[in-house]
Amino acid sequence: MIKIPHRQTVLWIASILVYAFLYIPLIIIVVFSFNDSKLNAEWVGFTLHWYKALLNNHEMLLAARNSLIIAISASFLATTLGTMAGLAIHRYKLKVLPILAFTPVAMPEILLGVSLLLFFLQVLNLTLGMLSIIIAHTTFCIGFVAIIVRARLQGMDESIFEAARDLGATPWQTFHQITLPLIRPAIIAGALMSFTLSIDDFVITFFTKGVGEPILPIQIYTMIKVAVTPEVNAISTLLMLLTLTLIIIATRFDTSMLRGESK
Amino acid sequence: MVDSLPISVRLSLALLITISAIGCVQQNNSTGSNKTPARILQVFNWNNYIAPETIQRFEASCDCQVKQDYFSDNEEMLAKLAAGASGYDLIVPTGNAMDTLIRQGVLIPLDKASLPNIKNIHPAYLKTLFDPTNQYSVPYAYTLTVLGFNTNKVRELGLPTDTWAIIFEPEYLQKIKGRVTVLDSPRELMAAALLYLGYAANDQDETHWNQAKELIIRAKPYWAAFSNTSYIREIAIGDLWVAHGYSNDLFQAALDAQKTGRHFAIDYAIPKQGAVMSLDSIVLHQSGKHPDLAHQFINFMLDGKNSVELTNLIGSGNPNMDAKPFIRLELLQNKVIFPDEESLSRLEMITDLNHKQRRILSRIWTEIKLR
Amino acid sequence: MQTSSRLVKWLISGPPLLFLLIFFVTPSLIMIFTSFRLPGEFGGLAPVKLLPGEVAGDSGLTIETYQFFFSDFIYIEIFLKSFAVATITTLICIAMAYPLALLIARSRKKFRNLMIMLVVLPFASNFLVRIYAWMIILGPESGLSHFINGILVFFGIAPVTLLFSPFAVLIGMVYVHLPFMILPLYTNLEKHDPILLDAAQDLGANSWQRFWYVTWPQSLPGIFSGSALVFIPALGMFAIPDILGGTGDIMIGNLIKDQFLGTRDWPFGSTLSIMLTLAVLGIAGLFSWFAKPAIRMT
Numbered sequence: 001m002i003k004i005p006h007r008q009t010v011l012w013i014a015s016i017l018v019y020a021f022l023y024i025p026l027i028i029i030v031v032f033s034f035n036d037s038k039l040n041a042e043w044v045g046f047t048l049h050w051y052k053a054l055l056n057n058h059e060m061l062l063a064a065r066n067s068l069i070i071a072i073s074a075s076f077l078a079t080t081l082g083t084m085a086g087l088a089i090h091r092y093k094l095k096v097l098p099i100l101a102f103t104p105v106a107m108p109e110i111l112l113g114v115s116l117l118l119f120f121l122q123v124l125n126l127t128l129g130m131l132s133i134i135i136a137h138t139t140f141c142i143g144f145v146a147i148i149v150r151a152r153l154q155g156m157d158e159s160i161f162e163a164a165r166d167l168g169a170t171p172w173q174t175f176h177q178i179t180l181p182l183i184r185p186a187i188i189a190g191a192l193m194s195f196t197l198s199i200d201d202f203v204i205t206f207f208t209k210g211v212g213e214p215i216l217p218i219q220i221y222t223m224i225k226v227a228v229t230p231e232v233n234a235i236s237t238l239l240m241l242l243t244l245t246l247i248i249i250a251t252r253f254d255t256s257m258l259r260g261e262s263k
Numbered sequence: 264m265v266d267s268l269p270i271s272v273r274l275s276l277a278l279l280i281t282i283s284a285i286g287c288v289q290q291n292n293s294t295g296s297n298k299t300p301a302r303i304l305q306v307f308n309w310n311n312y313i314a315p316e317t318i319q320r321f322e323a324s325c326d327c328q329v330k331q332d333y334f335s336d337n338e339e340m341l342a343k344l345a346a347g348a349s350g351y352d353l354i355v356p357t358g359n360a361m362d363t364l365i366r367q368g369v370l371i372p373l374d375k376a377s378l379p380n381i382k383n384i385h386p387a388y389l390k391t392l393f394d395p396t397n398q399y400s401v402p403y404a405y406t407l408t409v410l411g412f413n414t415n416k417v418r419e420l421g422l423p424t425d426t427w428a429i430i431f432e433p434e435y436l437q438k439i440k441g442r443v444t445v446l447d448s449p450r451e452l453m454a455a456a457l458l459y460l461g462y463a464a465n466d467q468d469e470t471h472w473n474q475a476k477e478l479i480i481r482a483k484p485y486w487a488a489f490s491n492t493s494y495i496r497e498i499a500i501g502d503l504w505v506a507h508g509y510s511n512d513l514f515q516a517a518l519d520a521q522k523t524g525r526h527f528a529i530d531y532a533i534p535k536q537g538a539v540m541s542l543d544s545i546v547l548h549q550s551g552k553h554p555d556l557a558h559q560f561i562n563f564m565l566d567g568k569n570s571v572e573l574t575n576l577i578g579s580g581n582p583n584m585d586a587k588p589f590i591r592l593e594l595l596q597n598k599v600i601f602p603d604e605e606s607l608s609r610l611e612m613i614t615d616l617n618h619k620q621r622r623i624l625s626r627i628w629t630e631i632k633l634r
Numbered sequence: 635m636q637t638s639s640r641l642v643k644w645l646i647s648g649p650p651l652l653f654l655l656i657f658f659v660t661p662s663l664i665m666i667f668t669s670f671r672l673p674g675e676f677g678g679l680a681p682v683k684l685l686p687g688e689v690a691g692d693s694g695l696t697i698e699t700y701q702f703f704f705s706d707f708i709y710i711e712i713f714l715k716s717f718a719v720a721t722i723t724t725l726i727c728i729a730m731a732y733p734l735a736l737l738i739a740r741s742r743k744k745f746r747n748l749m750i751m752l753v754v755l756p757f758a759s760n761f762l763v764r765i766y767a768w769m770i771i772l773g774p775e776s777g778l779s780h781f782i783n784g785i786l787v788f789f790g791i792a793p794v795t796l797l798f799s800p801f802a803v804l805i806g807m808v809y810v811h812l813p814f815m816i817l818p819l820y821t822n823l824e825k826h827d828p829i830l831l832d833a834a835q836d837l838g839a840n841s842w843q844r845f846w847y848v849t850w851p852q853s854l855p856g857i858f859s860g861s862a863l864v865f866i867p868a869l870g871m872f873a874i875p876d877i878l879g880g881t882g883d884i885m886i887g888n889l890i891k892d893q894f895l896g897t898r899d900w901p902f903g904s905t906l907s908i909m910l911t912l913a914v915l916g917i918a919g920l921f922s923w924f925a926k927p928a929i930r931m932t
Contacts, residue, residue, distance in 0.1 A: 014733035025767030081650040088647035100654040108870020119661035236763040618673040632884040
């Protein structure tokens, strides 16, 4: 007689398999980045060769720098504009702005990439380059910031603003002393989200990039398509290591972060 | 306050801080370590289409820096230029793409007086269909689109090697199913199919195109992939047995297989129905900032000793007579890299299509991919 | 007071509105306009003549791209195929996300965040890197390929190539989109009131019945919002078929990309993009209509 396993057990097994599905590919990348063989096939021996090669790869370092500049600029712009949009959408009954801000978030990226490509070339006569990428990234990040800021505002008690007004605060005072501190976490969150979206974005960058300045995702794409060497593993591993470090820092930064995902 | 943020957000916050920190460090490094030379020569070139030592020598001689951007397909290069890519002093297009660039009026005529070395070019490669007076272009190198094969496997299976049939006829393909790749380029593959059907590679008759399409669709189930680059490695390690590819790439593959001591050899041949020859030329783009430096570079590349380095490195064909004495013997004797008169007569250069034809070809290509 | 609050309204809504009008609305309109134009001889676009006095028949505007689109079933077929790929991706994501989301929602509170974090974490790595990982795993020289083909050969079946196949594309699609299904589903399942399950148990429902009649119907809004988050980006994807796909794996995204970066046919590329937009709008409408009854999520 086979005993039917407890349902919780089934759930556990299924979940562990899903976790394995999520993590095994990443582990493999890391392992092969130390492999002394050009082919990502079998383990030959330990080497740091691919990391050294990466450090000597000027294009790659330049690409990393360009991507950072783009991500910082785009997230700054998107956070400013997105926060305004979030505030405006929450406070006033606007019809057009919500549609404009939220649609780019919901559309397949390729559509935004294509339309911006046509726009930059035909209307602005802008030579594609860093500026066009920054604008493109800002366009789709505004929506994300606005969503986060609005969600934060929705969760707040309106009476606090009324109280401020009753006490004779000007709109600017209300904003500066009450609204801004209250939504600051959402603004920071939006900025970070924009930053990560921008640095990771491949599709829109692919369409709006110029030639000449290497950009990180494009550089990785070319490496994958043209010459697959474990250098790709090395850069991937470094990127992952970076995030892992950040997680540890983030935990230190605020020990309560694992306590609860409050809204 | 911060604890009310979702975890992912707080992670990203820390990410931002660290990345910015790293970014600053990197920026400092790069500004600190290399002084930018006064002039930068921007070259839009095929991947790995110039020997690194040639560049180094040129850089040393001119106190300038050569920067390259790469393309892997003429269409890609034209599309990028159409999409606003600019700032290039020099481009290395193939004949048909050069034709487009000339008719577009985006090239600068060459100043022949500053190119004394042009006398080194074999007359057969001057005065092409696309630029009859060489007003804009100087031949750089050429490759043929041919068939590459694993000699041991082909002999073992009793397959012919001198015909396109090997990639189009199920009779042969069934023996090598999943071990064949063809180029991921509409023009190249259609040219091969048209040649096999007995038409010219440049045939523009739509019914002939459709016949070629049918031929390709019939053969497609036997192919492992459409591949422009990965076949080089795969045929060299023995995963692939037959590949539709470029002569210089197949030369590389053959060399790799030989060097790593594989128990098989890679060879390649011009099919008897004919093949496509791609003559790549150097041209001056109007968006370049240093035409004088560009001329200097062209003349430098026309010197046989400089021109030969690419040939010896990648096995490309060389139109430079002055380079002959320096070419490695096994290359010089290779009939695919330096075709004889008889083979030359079977080679065709691809011409450009107009937008209607491009659209129709794109639809045919879509259908090929989908079926 | 009245004027100043008006001013404030414009001050905060004006800049984002202006930015989006310039960089989102205008490009979209230009895309629509472009779809009616003729490609230039060498790429780019042929000039448009809209000045009075010029011959109307030769204005440089045409609907030929639309006629071209519908003249052959091939393009509709590509759309259908992309829909199929996106649908299968979504279904696999639901099947994989559900048990995990359920487990997380039913775990003790202090573990929940850790488990969710473990879902989000792989996403900190670059999108292309995640796809690249599968190139290694599915490659012909990989352990997995050798293992599977070993089994196949043992049973006398011809070996298969895993990479560059529709199978590889699906795996890549699911891998990249899975968390977008897990997160909304978890958010939904977490809110379920356990009392309902207890009540069902008291009424004699077995565990399967409790799931099917209590948990599943309640979780539908989560499934719908997750599906929208997976389906729509999957529909327009081009990088995954491009990198992992084989001879036949082409989706709308690849076709659009090719019009701009290969064929130099901007008008037709624009037409295809407009068709994709319409498809997305239709799908989004459908999802929100289905999800409406209970969708009051974040």
